[in-house]
Amino acid sequence: xxxxxxxxxxxxxxxxxxxxxxxxxxxxxxxxxxxxxxxxxxxxxxxxxxxxxxxxxxxxxxxxxxxxxxxxxxxxxxxxxxxxxxxxxxxxxxxxxxxxxxxxxxxxxxxxxxxxxxxxxxxxxxxxxxxxxxxxxxxxxxxxxxxxxxxxxxx
Numbered sequence: 404x405x406x407x408x409x410x411x412x413x414x415x416x417x418x419x420x421x422x423x424x425x426x427x428x429x430x431x432x433x434x435x436x437x438x439x440x441x442x443x444x445x446x447x448x449x450x451x452x453x454x455x456x457x458x459x460x461x462x463x464x465x466x467x468x469x470x471x472x473x474x475x476x477x478x479x480x481x482x483x484x485x486x487x488x489x490x491x492x493x494x495x496x497x498x499x500x501x502x503x504x505x506x507x508x509x510x511x512x513x514x515x516x517x518x519x520x521x522x523x524x525x526x527x528x529x530x531x532x533x534x535x536x537x538x539x540x541x542x543x544x545x546x547x548x549x550x551x552x553x554x555x556x557x558x
Contacts, residue, residue, distance in 0.1 A: 405466050408456040414448060417441060428513050495523040500530075 406425040413420065417436040423429050436444055447458050455463040466472070469487075477485060491512055498508035505520065514520040 404459055405457070405469065407458045409448075409451065409458055410456070412436075412444060412448075412458060414444065419444075426513065428515060430513075432510065432513065434511065492523040492525070495520055496525065499524050 407419070407421075411420050411422060411425075412418075414436070419434045419436060421432050421434060423431040426432060444458065452460070452463045457465055459466055461467075473487060477483070495508060495512050495514070498511060499505065505517065509515075509517070509520050512520070512523075514523075
């Protein structure tokens with residue numbers, strides 16, 4: 404986010420276009436702006452300085468080391484040690500469990516392979532139980548009339 408510039412943001416279209424040179428995997432991609440993220444970018448736009456291209460800055464100066472700010476935020480919030488990378492794992496899990504096709508989830512999170520995505524999409528015992536409940540619900544909704552007909556015997 405330190406490298407994100409206003410040229411990357413299309414507020415009217417509600418998207419951010421990540422340039423390949425600022426993307427972790429060196430591939431550009433499009434990120435829709437909705438809900439809280441849209442509001443954050445709108446607030447940044449309201450505080451935009453025309454002498455600074457950066458979307459996120461401090462008094463027109465580039466944001467320094469993110470890790471320092473992250474540690475301060477964790478201390479202020481009293482949430483203990485958390486890693487920013489956890490958000491990527493949470494995003495994969497939430498996108499998948501919301502019913503999005505895997506390819507779309509991977510595109511949004513920047514995963515190139517299914518194996519990498521699977522590393523983040525952790526399955527718990529509760530998820531397995533929910534899957535069995537969904538299966539039973541599906542089967543209970545099926546017609547009770549046999550769908551196989553007995554063939555006539557021929558001589």
